[in-house]
Amino acid sequence: xxxxxxxxxxxxxxxxxxxxxxxxxxxxxxxxxxxxxxxxxxxxxxxxxxxxxxxxxxxxxxxxxxxxxxxxxxxxxxxxxxxxxxxxxxxxxxxxxxxxxxxxxxxxxxxxxxxxxxxxxxxxxxxxxxxxxxxxxxxxxxxxxxxxxxxxxxxxxxxxxxxxxxxxxxxxxxxxxxxxxxxxxxxxxxxxxxxxxxxxxxxxxxxxxxxxxxxxxxxxxxxxxxxxxxxxxxxxxxxxxxxxxxxxxxxxxxxxxxxxxxxxxxxxxxxxxxxxxxxxxxxxxxxxxxxxxxxxxxxxxxxxxxxxxxxxxxxxxxxxxxxxxxxxxxxxxxxxxxxxxxxxxxxxxxxxxxxxxxxxxxxxxxxxxxxxxxxxxxxxxxxxxxxxxxxxxxxxxxxxxxxxxxxxxxxxxxxxxxxxxxxxxxxxxxxxxxxxxxxxxxxxxxxxxxxxxxxxxxxxxxxxxxxxxxxxxxxxxxxxxxxxxxxxxxxxxxxxxxxxxxxxxxxxxxxxxxxxxxxxxxxxxxxxxxxxxxxxxxxxxxxxxxxxxxxxxxxxxxxxxxxxxxxxxxxxxxxxxxxxxxxxxxxxxxxxxxxxxxxxxxxxxxxxxxxxxxxxxxxxxxxxxxxxxxxxxxxxxxxxxxxxxxxxxxxxxxxxxxxxxxxxxxxxxxxxxxxxxxxxxxxxxxxxxxxxxxxxxxxxxxxxxxxxxxxxxxxxxxxxxxxxxxxxxxxxxxxxxxxxxxxxxxxxxxxxxxxxxxxxxxxxxxxxxxxxxxxxxxxxxxxxxxxxxxxxxxxxxxxxxxxxxxxxxxxxxxxxxxxxxxxxxxxxxxxxxxxxxxxxxxxxxxxxx
RNA sequence: GCCCGGAUGGUGGAAUUGGUAGACACACGGGACUUAAAAUCCCGAGGAUCCGGAAGGGUCCGUGCCGGUUCGAGUCCGGCUCCGGGCACCA
Numbered sequence: 001x002x003x004x005x006x007x008x009x010x011x012x013x014x015x016x017x018x019x020x021x022x023x024x025x026x027x028x029x030x031x032x033x034x035x036x037x038x039x040x041x042x043x044x045x046x047x048x049x050x051x052x053x054x055x056x057x058x059x060x061x062x063x064x065x066x067x068x069x070x071x072x073x074x075x076x077x078x079x080x081x082x083x084x085x086x087x088x089x090x091x092x093x094x095x096x097x098x099x100x101x102x103x104x105x106x107x108x109x110x111x112x113x114x115x116x117x118x119x120x121x122x123x124x125x126x127x128x129x130x131x132x133x134x135x136x137x138x139x140x141x142x143x144x145x146x147x148x149x150x151x152x153x154x155x156x157x158x159x160x161x162x163x164x165x166x167x168x169x170x171x172x173x174x175x176x177x178x179x180x181x182x183x184x185x186x187x188x189x190x191x192x193x194x195x196x197x198x199x200x201x202x203x204x205x206x207x208x209x210x211x212x213x214x215x216x217x218x219x220x221x222x223x224x225x226x227x228x229x230x231x232x233x234x235x236x237x238x239x240x241x242x243x244x245x246x247x248x249x250x251x252x253x254x255x256x257x258x259x260x261x262x263x264x265x266x267x268x269x270x271x272x273x274x275x276x277x278x279x280x281x282x283x284x285x286x287x288x289x290x291x292x293x294x295x296x297x298x299x300x301x302x303x304x305x306x307x308x309x310x311x312x313x314x315x316x317x318x319x320x321x322x323x324x325x326x327x328x329x330x331x332x333x334x335x336x337x338x339x340x341x342x343x344x345x346x347x348x349x350x351x352x353x354x355x356x357x358x359x360x361x362x363x364x365x366x367x368x369x370x371x372x373x374x375x376x377x378x379x380x381x382x383x384x385x386x387x388x389x390x391x392x393x394x395x396x397x398x399x400x401x402x403x404x405x406x407x408x409x410x411x412x413x414x415x416x417x418x419x420x421x422x423x424x425x426x427x428x429x430x431x432x433x434x435x436x437x438x439x440x441x442x443x444x445x446x447x448x449x450x451x452x453x454x455x456x457x458x459x460x461x462x463x464x465x466x467x468x469x470x471x472x473x474x475x476x477x478x479x480x481x482x483x484x485x486x487x488x489x490x491x492x493x494x495x496x497x498x499x500x501x502x503x504x505x506x507x508x509x510x511x512x513x514x515x516x517x518x519x520x521x522x523x524x525x526x527x528x529x530x531x532x533x534x535x536x537x538x539x540x541x542x543x544x545x546x547x548x549x550x551x552x553x554x555x556x557x558x559x560x561x562x563x564x565x566x567x568x569x570x571x572x573x574x575x576x577x578x579x580x581x582x583x584x585x586x587x588x589x590x591x592x593x594x595x596x597x598x599x600x601x602x603x604x605x606x607x608x609x610x611x612x613x614x615x616x617x618x619x620x621x622x623x624x625x626x627x628x629x630x631x632x633x634x635x636x637x638x639x640x641x642x643x644x645x646x647x648x649x650x651x652x653x654x655x656x657x658x659x660x661x662x663x664x665x666x667x668x669x670x671x672x673x674x675x676x677x678x679x680x681x682x683x684x685x686x687x688x689x690x691x692x693x694x695x696x697x698x699x700x701x702x703x704x705x706x707x708x709x710x711x712x713x714x715x716x717x718x719x720x721x722x723x724x725x726x727x728x729x730x731x732x733x734x735x736x737x738x739x740x741x742x743x744x745x746x747x748x749x750x751x752x753x754x755x756x757x758x759x760x761x762x763x764x765x766x767x768x769x770x771x772x773x774x775x776x777x778x779x780x781x782x783x784x785x786x787x788x789x790x791x792x793x794x795x796x797x798x799x800x801x802x803x804x805x806x807x808x809x810x811x812x813x814x815x816x817x818x819x820x821x822x823x824x825x826x827x828x829x830x831x832x833x834x835x836x837x838x839x840x841x842x843x844x845x846x847x848x849x
Numbered sequence: 850g851c852c853c854g855g856a857u858g859g860u861g862g863a864a865u866u867g868g869u870a871g872a873c874a875c876a877c878g879g880g881a882c883u884u885a886a887a888a889u890c891c892c893g894a895g896g897a898u899c900c901g902g903a904a905g906g907g908u909c910c911g912u913g914c915c916g917g918u919u920c921g922a923g924u925c926c927g928g929c930u931c932c933g934g935g936c937a938c939c940a
Contacts, residue, residue, distance in 0.1 A: 216935085219853065223936065230940080248940060261940095304938070336939045343940090349850090350938055434939050555935090631874075632861060638933090640861070644875055651889095652874090696865095708863070711873035718873090792869040797921040799869055837920050843868050847920050 005657040007621025007650075011755040014769070015116055023771040024063075024118040026074050028541050032773070035071040036542045037063045038521055038581075040550030040558070041078045044104040044126075045085060048111045048613045050590040050603055050629075050641065051551065056117045057626040057752075058587055058635050058706065059549045063118055064751035065701050070774040074542050075118055076524035078125035079105050082133070083513045084162055084178060087446040087485075090478040097446045098474075101128055111613060115622045116755055123527045127516035132523065133448035134469035135533035136515050139565075140451055141462050142572055148194045149440075151460070156439060158186040164443050165190065177557075185293065191450060191509065192437040195564045199433040202563060203227050205578045212583035214636070217555040221563075224556045226434025231418045232338065233427040235260050235315040238323060242268060244315055247337030247432055250347060251421070252413040255402040256365035257342040258355065260315040261308065261327045264289045265334040269311075272326070278312045282328060285309045289330040306331045306354045318426040319417070320403060329354065337432050345392065352392035362389060366397040366410060438561065440512040445476050445485035447510025455497035455504040464498045470506065484508040517558050518565035521545060521580070536574050545581045552586035559584070585635060585704060592641040600640055611641055623753030624650040630752055631710035653756050656717055656749070660742060660760040666727040667739050668765055676733035682724055683737045684787070689719045690741045691784035694777045697748050710752060716745055739764070744777040793818045794845040795827055803844075811838045818844040 002009070018024065039059040042052055063075040079101075086097035105126060112119065125132055143149035157166040161181035165188065176183055195202075202225050206218050230249035237244060244260050262269055264286035273279040289307070308329030315326050331350055332341055345355030345362040355362050396410035405413050421427025441450065449470040451463035463470055473492045476485040486492055486508040497504040519533070525542045526534035559581075566580040591600040592609040603610045616625045628649035633639045679687065693716040700709045720741045725734035743764055750757035750770055758769050786807055791814060793801040801823040805814060815838050818824060824846065831848040838844050 216853070220935065223852080226939065228939070246940085250940075306938080331938050331940095333939060341940050348940065350940070353938095432939080552934095634862080637862090642861080642875070645861075648875060654889095707861090708873080711863070714873055790869085794868085794921070797868095797919095802869075835920060837868095839868060843921090845868080845920050 003661055005654045005756070007623055007653075007756070008618075010759045011114070011116060011617075011622050014755040014758045015113060017758070017769060018116075018118070018771070021769075021771055022122075023769075024073075024075060025120050025122055026072055028538060030072040032070055032072040034542055034546075035063075035066040035073045036521075036545045036547075037066065037073055037075045038524075038545045038548050039077070040548070040554065041080045041517065041520060042108065043080045043083060043085070044101055044108055046104040046107060048108055048115075050611050050613060053115065053613050053616075053625065054587055054590050054629050054639060055549060055551070056112065056115065057629050058585065058704070059547075060117045060626075060754075061630060061706055061751035062547055062549075062701070062704065064754060065776070067118075067773050068747065068750065068770070068776040070776070074123075074524065075120060076123045076125075076521075076527075077112065077117070077119045077121075078123075078520060078524065079108075079127065080513060080517055080520075081105065081126045081128040082447045082510075082516060084164075084444070084446070086128075087444055087478065088162075090445070094478075096475070098128065101126075101446075114617050115613070115626065118754065120524075123524045125520060125523050125527050127448075127513065127520065128446070130469045130471055131528075131530060132516070132520075135519075135523070136448040136511055137451040137463070137468050137470055138465060138533060139515075139519065139568075140448075140511065141465065141468075143193055143568070144452075144462050146572075148197065148568065149191060150194065151189055151191050153187055153189050154192075154439075156186055156188050156190055157183045158188075160184055165439060165441060188441075190439050191441040191507075191511075192439050193564075195438045195561075196433060196435055198564050198567050199225050199227065199435050200431075201567055201578070202435075202560065205563070205567075208579050209582065209584075213581075214552070214584065214586055217552060217559065217584060217586060220555045221560055224435060224560060226432075228432050228434075230430055230432065231414075231421060231427050232430045233318065233342065233421055235318065235342070236426075237272065237326070238314040238316060240272065240313075242272060243426075244268060244326065244340050245338045246340045246342045247430060248342055250344065250410075250414075251417045251427075252396075252399060252402075252405075252408075252410040253344040253347040253365055254317065254319055254342060254417065255399075255405075256344040256346045256363045257317055257324060258345060258361045258363055259325050259327050259343040261329045261332050261341050261343045261351075261354070262311075263332040263334040263339040264328050264330060266328070266332075266339045268340075269328055272313055273311060276312055278310075282309055282311055286328060292330070304330065306350070306357060308354060308358060310358075318421065318424070327358075335436065336434065346389060347392055347394055349392045349394065352389075363401065364389060364393070365399060365401045366393060366395075367400050368393070368395065368397050369409070438512075438514075438564075440515060441509040442512055443484040443508075444510050445472070445478065447513060448515065449486065449492075450507040450509050450511060452507040453495055453497060453504040454507070455499060455502060457502055458497055458499040458504075461497055461499050461504070467498065472510075484510065486510070514558060514561050518561045519569070522569070522575075533574070539575060543575065544577055544579060547583045547585065548581040549585045549587060551589070555586070587635050588633065588637045588639055590629075590639045590641060600638070603641070616646065620646050620650050621653075621755075623756045624653055627653065627710065627752045630706040632707070634707050635704055652714060652717070653753055655721070656745065657756060657760060659717070659720065660746070660763055663727050663735075663738055663742060664763045664765075666730060666735055667742075669735070674736070676731075676736055679733050679737065683734055686719060686723050686737050686741055687783050688786065689716055690737075690744050691779045691781075694744055694748070695779035695781070695784055698776070698779065701751075706752075709748070713745060713748055713752075716741065720745070747775055747777055789841060791818075791841075792843045793821060793824055794843065795824065796847060797845060800824060800827055807841060809841075811840055814838050814840075814844055818846060 037059055039055050063073050067073045081101050086101050089095050089100045090097045127133060140149055159166055159176040159181050161179050166176060166183060175181065203222060210218060228249055230247055231251045232245050232247055233251065234243040234245050246260065269286060273282055306329060308327045311326045311328060313326040314323040316323055343351040343354065345351040345360060346364040347366055399405050399408050399413050405417060418429050449472060451468060451470045453461050453463060455461050473489045477488050478485055493505050493508060495504055495506050522534050522539050522543060526538040529535060562580055566575060567578060569575045570578060589602045592603050592611060593600055594607055594609050601607055601609060624646055628646040631649065632645050693712050696712045697709045746757050746760045746764065761770050789805050789807055790802050791805050792799055793803060801821050803817045803821055805817060815836050828846060828848050833846060834849050835847040
């Protein structure tokens with residue numbers, strides 16, 4: 001041990017020790033309870049950024065804590081190594097995506113090792129390696145077997161810059177989630193996973209995780225799934241056998257329907273207009289809307305103007321028999337519900353706006369329930385109330401002008417009208433969801449090939465399991481054009497049919513990379529299995545994940561897909577639970593000031609406010625960088641980068657290190673190891689602080705309040721520094737107390753700054769390091785108890801004095817002590833004491849008048 | 850527009866869930882060491898104001914704003930303001 005703290009030396013030394021000792025590898029036959037600590041796997045862009053450092057520092061702190069507490073901790077890492085950047089590099093610079101990816105992984109792995117994150121490296125996985133994506137393909141086939149993977153021609157979100165299809169999640173807001181380009185609509189044959197089949201469970205099972213997941217994430221998922229209860233209602237069409245089915249959540253307003261409005265893309269539009277004189281006009285309108293929709297993606301912020309056209313067709317309101325016009329309009333979504341709505345201008349903002357524009361009648365059928373109202377308003381209101389209503393009235397209320405249902409409350413009417421529709425065969429209760437099936441086809445090279453071939457005779461045929469993986473070819477042409485580069489690789493495309501062995505062609509699309517991340521953490525349980533994605537028995541020992549940590553940018557994509565995937569794996573018998581992750585932590589962003597401004601933004605190269613973790617490690621050491629990152633803000637908050645802050649962390653580590661250096665000689669004497677009988681008052685105070693700190697740190701770890709843990713450790717250190725005994729003159733009892741404090745401090749520091757902790761632990765007489773588990777200190781409640789309490793005394797709620805009392809003081813004694821306090825007596829002299837409130841062990845408040 | 854968060858010193862943030870507001874740190878100021886600087890160590894500090902030669906001590910105000918509940922409110926309730934985020938024609 002050097003007298004001075006040299007982080008670089010210490011860190012290199014312990015990283016080697018850990019590697020040699022395989023300190024963080026785990027075995028399934030370990031009898032201790034398991035803990036699965038997982039951080040979101042990174043994309044191998046080539047360089048870690050501070051967001052990664054924060055993510056892994058949080059995860060590693062927890063992994064260390066649990067390990068020290070005696071858990072068998074699985075803490076793995078891998079690479080989300082399929083995806084666009086590798087392919088972009090191939091297009092722009094002609095490099096091989098595989099080489100590019102492997103080089104990036106090698107560099108980032110080195111950075112992680114320099115940070116000293118305690119990963120079980122033998123379990124490292126990478127999505128782009130055939131032994132991994134083989135199982136993507138295997139899962140695809142299982143989806144296919146069950147009808148959960150299907151192909152359909154559909155308008156897809158198309159990123160023109162990257163020449164690829166995006167999922168709904170990846171194109172939310174009309175822009176590409178990756179490059180920000182405006183998304184266009186195109187019709188392509190695409191593979192989909194039937195996530196909608198699991199929509200109900202995705203909502204329902206939130207109950208199982210609501211204690212462990214941030215409400216913010218659950219809410220976004222709930223919104224994304226968009227469960228909505230309502231009813232289908234069929235409107236018959238005059239002079240036709242066809243019906244228009246609409247979905248509504250407000251069947252109670254149906255007597256106010258003054259039109260039925262179809263999406264311009266509704267299949268019935270064509271058919272119904274066959275005989276209509278307006279056919280050409282309406283079709284022209286539909287084309288115009290379609291063109292506008294495609295163009296609109298160029299300026300998505302722009303609010304769309306509602307436009308429509310009367311088709312001249314009449315629909316029949318099944319409740320009233322009334323004939324109302326059928327319109328087509330651009331504001332009705334084909335993707336949601338049935339692609340058709342009943343228009344109730346009086347009670348829906350959108351219909352109101354539309355009706356005003358086209359002078360459709362606005363008929364009020366719901367009245368506000370006034371407070372205490374008993375009587376029912378009668379149906380005396382006039383037909384057209386557009387003048388009387390400045391807005392749509394969208395609240396629930398009481399029905400008017402609604403036939404037999406007038407006078408009923410909305411809630412009740414909804415139930416009764418739905419039941420009536422069902423009984424008469426023109427409707428039924430229905431639940432709809434906003435979530436759409438997950439489009440997984442990508443016209444890209446750098447992904448898992450879709451294991452399907454097309455045979456002239458047999459049509460679409462799945463590849464046999466035994467022929468997996470369908471390997472990516474070594475080379476391809478990267479033109480950046482629309483087709484998958486795989487289409488140009490003859491060796492890849494041309495194959496034989498698994499069925500009839502005649503010539504066939506492979507599907508040339510690859511899978512969305514979110515497929516990899518949907519199940520990767522199950523692979524860590526059994527990473528080298530070449531007979532299965534994982535052995536269910538091994539997975540059972542580790543999963544579900546106890547704590548997952550990552551950015552909240554994945555709140556709806558990855559974190560919904562992985563929940564879906566888990567339910568699917570449950571259904572094919574691989575796992576026995578519904579939810580893959582018990583606790584989720586969404587860490588805050590790391591931001592830095594943009595030079596010359598007062599703006600704090602996420603670090604990024606393009607903004608020029610990035611901080612290179614390597615430089616941090618070189619300048620201050622990994623231990624200090626990690627300590628600072630965890631201390632500077634609560635884990636879920638934004639973290640504002642500060643150079644001086646990290647210097648403070650170095651200073652703290654240096655001070656602790658120096659303290660250990662100063663005491664190590666004295667503490668090597670065995671007598672300091674056994675507890676003395678008598679301790680001085682100040683020694684007892686230090687012990688008290690030690691045990692109070694242990695208790696606080698332990699409970700804060702359970703909540704991942706890492707910043708307050710560091711503060712508590714600093715407090716303990718400050719008290720230790722102020723302790724009067726010095727190494728040269730310390731009694732055995734004093735030395736014992738110092739040892740207890742120092743050892744506890746070093747152990748509790750290990751999750752934050754493990755290298756320095758190892759070094760100090762060794763020099764406190766524990767050769768062999770911290771590697772063995774089970775060292776976490778135990779708080780002794782007896783020793784942590786205060787010998788004397790300082791009780792604040794208030795008069796009329798204002799702090800006026802303090803008295804000292806023993807922790808055993810009774811309420812009565814406290815009251816007396818407060819009233820007899822000199823200062824208090826002079827203050828309340830001559831006034832009437834109305835009441836004395838005594839909070840045991842806490843405070844006394846004297847109320848006077 | 851709708852739905853969530855949040856607002857505490859110069860700064861990041863603490864506060865046992867209704868009980869001494871500002872822990873811990875950064876930045877800052879003063880001092881020691883030094884020829885000097887850096888490093889290190891010690892001390893100070895919410896604001897205003899008063900008493901005292903000093904050490905110290907007192908009073909008032911103070912957790913975005915207004916109001917309420919309570920012996921007591923950063924914490925609970927009602928009404929706002931501002932900031933951040935999510936969704937965005939989902940019938």
